[in-house]
Amino acid sequence: MGFLKQLDVENFKSWRGKQTIGPFKRFNCIIGTNGSGKSNVMDALGFVMGERAVNLRVKHTRDLIHGAHIGKPSSTFASVSMIYCGDNDEEIIFSRCISGESSEYRVNGRQVTLAKYTGELEKIGIVVKAKNCLVYQGAVESIAMMNAKERTKMFERISSSGELSAEYDAKLVALQKAKEDTQFHFNRKKAATAEKKQVFKDKTEAEKYQALVDEHREDKLQLTLFQLFHNEKKIDAQSESLRDMQDAAAQQKNSLDVYEQTVKGQKKEHGRMNRELQQLEKEIRSQEQILNQQRPQYIKAKVNTSHHEQKVEEARRSLQKNQSQQAKKEQELQELRSELAELEKTWKASERQLEEEAAQRGDGVQLEEYQVKIRDELKELARKKGAVLNQSAEKLHWEVKADCEKLQFDLRRKSEIQANIKHTQTRLEDFSRRAEKLEEFVNTTRKGLEEQRQQEEQLAEELARGRVRMEEVNEELAQVLTKLQNARLDSQENRRQQRRDEVLESLRRLYPDTVYGRLVDLCQPIHKKYQVAVTKVFGKNMNAIVVTSAKVAHDCIRFLKEERAEPETFLPIDYIDVRPLNERLREVQGAKLVVDVVQCAQSAPQLKRVIQYVCGNSLVCETLKDARRIAFDGPERLQTVALDGTLFRKSGVISGGSLDLRSKARRWEEKDMNKLKEEKDQLSSELRALMKLKRKEVDLKQIMAQSQGNQTRLKYSNSELDSIRKKSIPACQEISKLRSELSNLEAQIEIQTESVELKDNQMKAVRDKINQLEDVVFADFCTEIGVADIREYEQDYLRMQQELEKKRLQFESQHTRLSTQIEYEQAQLEKLVKQMKKIEETIRKEENVVISLKEVEDRLLIAVEETQSNLIELNNQLSEKTTSVKDAKTELDKTLKGLQEKSKVLVKLQKETICTEAALEQLRLSKHNLLLSCKIDGLPLTLISGALDDISDIQVRTEESQSVSTLDIYEREAQMVFDYSTLDSGLKALTEESEVEAELEKLKEGVSSLESMIMMSRAPNLKALEKIREVKDSFREVMDAFETSTHTTKKCSQEFEQVKSKRFHLFSQCFEHVSVVIDQIYKKLCRNASAQAILSAENPNEPYLDGINYNCVAPGKRFMAMDNLSGGEKAIAALALVFAIHSFRPAPFFVLDEVDAALDNTNIGKVTGFFRMMSRESCQIIVISLKEEFYSRADALLGVYSMFDECMFSRLLTLDLTPYPLNEETATDREKDK
Incomplete structure (x- = not known):
């Protein structure tokens, strides 16, 4: 390894x-x-x-x-x-x-x-x-977030199958092109085979075709002779009837001209009276406007005058109150001055009495000079011996004197407090009286304000309702006038529409139970907003005439041709093919079926079938965006229309709204012009009544002004009442304070009185001891001078001095109190006098202002009364003029009604004349077109007089029928005489219109049947042999090309299958290996045998063309999509995929x-x-x-x-x-x- x-x-x-x-x-x-x-x-x-x-x-x-x-x-x-x-x-x-x-x-x-x-x-x-x-940074996260397509690309890169992608695509394109070529040549082969078969049929069909043409020519000749024969008979009858009608119409026209002159004069007189009426209304509005300006001015002046008068009255009441206060003050001042004079008189009498007493005592004991000296020495000796007692007596004397002075001060203070309490109580009583009067005035004013407020609310509510209703009436009147104006602007179109309506009425009279009327008059959108959209969907069918059957429609069309009226569209209820509604379209969000927004008239419920035929499965949408989305973005295309009229067809054609469309949409609102006129008159009358209601605004302003004045006075009264209440509180507090102080002072006076009596007793005891001492010291001296003791000598003199001092202190106290009170009352009186002068000045000024305001008020009142008088007179004139205008209008309407009756008779005669002329014209036109058709088709007509060459080659139409050249053509054709010997005698003998029509239909059906057979038969091919040779050569060439393309397709298919097989083998080898290994690796990574990792191809046949799904079931969790796994779980899953791919091509x-x-x-x-x-x-x-x-x-x-x-x-x-x-x-x- x-x-x-x-x-x-x-x-x-x-x-x-x-x-x-x-x-x-x-x-x-x-x-x-x-x-x-x-x-x-x-x-x-x-x-x-x-x-x-x-x-x-x-x-x-x-x-x-x-x-x-x-x-x-x-x-x-x-x-x-x-x-x-x-x-x-x-x-x-x-x-x-x-x-x-x-x-x-x-x-x-x-x-x-x-x-x-x-x-x-x-x-x-x-x-x-x-x-x-190599697994770069972030690669694991990116692998975890890969989508199915990205995983497929990764597998193609690992398996090297992606290297064959370009070759695979090139071979696939070549194979598809080869298959398309093969299909193309196969189609050419089929077409060539069919063409070969068709050529051999041409010869047989040519012989049959010629036999039909000959038979058709003979039948058409009989039909033409029959039509010409009976056409000439009808032309003669119609010409005679036309002459009679023209004579009657001329007589009625002369009578109508005379009547029109009468109507013209009455209209002129009615217009003049209307103008006078409008002038009166204008003058009334002007006077009302002036009155509306004068009334507020008068009310304002009146309120202003009332306000100033009230101010004068209040000033006078204040002056009277001050005068009573002044009299009271002067009386109080006089009493004080009298009391002061009495006090001074009493003091002078007391002084004279004391002087007299002193004079009387002057005749007592008189000491010698040495005796005075001895007395002084004894006095000194007694003072020394009684120094302690003298000090105690002196001390008690000064204490008693101080207490007496304080007692006298407290007594004076008591008198002042009592006077202040009395004065403050007087003020408080005055405040109470003023407050009671103000409260009474405030309550009365509030009641008046509440009544005025109720009146003001009632008037304001009534005026507000009037204003709202006036706005509504103005808007409704503007809309009605706009509709009427639009109707007048479309007067030319209305005249044309009127002619068409007259034709429709004729059809209704002819077919009363089978012609219903125009579609626009028989239905209505459920809301105005759908009018433009429904108009767009209805299209040309909007003015279509609804009839019961196709036969009635044909009869109506024949009538229109005979009347030379404008073309009309007819909708036969039994003939139209109505497709069933797609009920699923009712569930489309943001759209409604047009059928659902159109309601039929109650008188014609059978119209629902016609509306369904016209609207189909069209949808109406609120906005242009919704209409486009619903029309083109769904699984199937739909026909939609927006509210502005933009129509989206299934074919992709978009047609927008236009002014013409909006004009047509107005037909929904213009179906009843008489109703609009009645509504206009009603709204105008209501508007005039509402204008009169505006006069109450003056009353409202007057009430509001009075209310405002009362509120101002109430405000000032409340303010003054609050001020009095605020002043009363300190006055009460002051009285309470003074009474408290008086109570304290009385208690203090009582205590001081007791203290003075106690100290007097103490001082008397000390004095007794001093007297005993003095008696011992002065014993010999008193015996010498002949008195019991020394005090008897000194007593009279000292008592007199003490009494004098006491009376003097009392006098000064009373004098000071009275002088101070007189000064205070004098100051208050002067202040009151100044205030009265100021009030008198205010009264004089306000009286002058009231006089000037009275003059202004009188002038304004005179102006208001004059304007009201003028207004009453103008209203009377208006009533008289209105009555005259109504009478004139009644007379004019009566005359117009008579004129209309005569006009109807004339119009009826003219219509009948026009109808007869049209019928005659139609007969002549039919004859001309019949002869022209014979000339063009080469029918062998036999003429006794004239020749077919005299027939004009011009195709005559209805609108050209009155031209000179057309009349010349008709004149020449009238001179022709035809040979009807070849026409069957039974056909010539027919006189009833029904028999002629039945025979004519029979002949036409025979000709039409032959024409249909001829049309269904193919014309003979004269170059059939040459065509067969060309088809054989072309067929051989097409077969060679088809064989070549088939061989090429087989070769491309083999090459593509080789590349496809190789690419599939490389990809499948990698995918199968990874899909097997990845589950084991994921289990090892999770350390849990319940964990699962699953790879699945979306396209098992060619997995490299679509995505590869990768899902993991984490231990202890249910199956979830890769996106719902946590970050760690995604990383584990991605690592499992990385190591599984690595195991396919393991690196060292x-x-x-x-x-x-x-x-x-x-x-x-x-x-x-x-x-x-x-x-x-x-x-x-x-x-x-x-x-x-x-x-x-x-x-x-x-x-x-x-x-x-x-x-x-x-x-x-x-x-x-x-x-x-x-x-x-x-x-x-x-x-x-x-």
């Missing part, structure tokens, strides 16, 4: 200089970091095996030299040598060297050609084209690049186990891997690492792992290796 020993590389890609890669063991792993050059080892193997540069990840061969990729090649050449050891340990060295773009190949040092080189590689089992020993070694990328640890263990087994049994394995779980089980590791200077270059480290035992799972295997 041969193996790869080592690689010698020199300046190849990342390998700088000369380096040896190896030696290789049975199972080798190449490891290294990304970018270190691992894959370049595989590229080196591919290079030495002769791979092209494209497959080695470079564009040019020179790029394989080390450093060339950065523009700095380290050498001018690169080489790789592969040392291979055969079964007998014989070494074979394969070398490849490149220099520039050229390559040199050597085997054991001997230079050989590329073909010889690849041949030597194939001897050891390496097929370069099949790549049976197998190199794989990163095949474990998508495998987890479990699958890696399975794959490495399989690789170790393969390396022992069949071939050497070299794997590039990055996963430790993989390369740890190899026999040898080749570590590639990179180094850098100017350019990165690779280096190699080799490690033999056979001396190292494997882990417990594979220890047994490793022991074997040892």
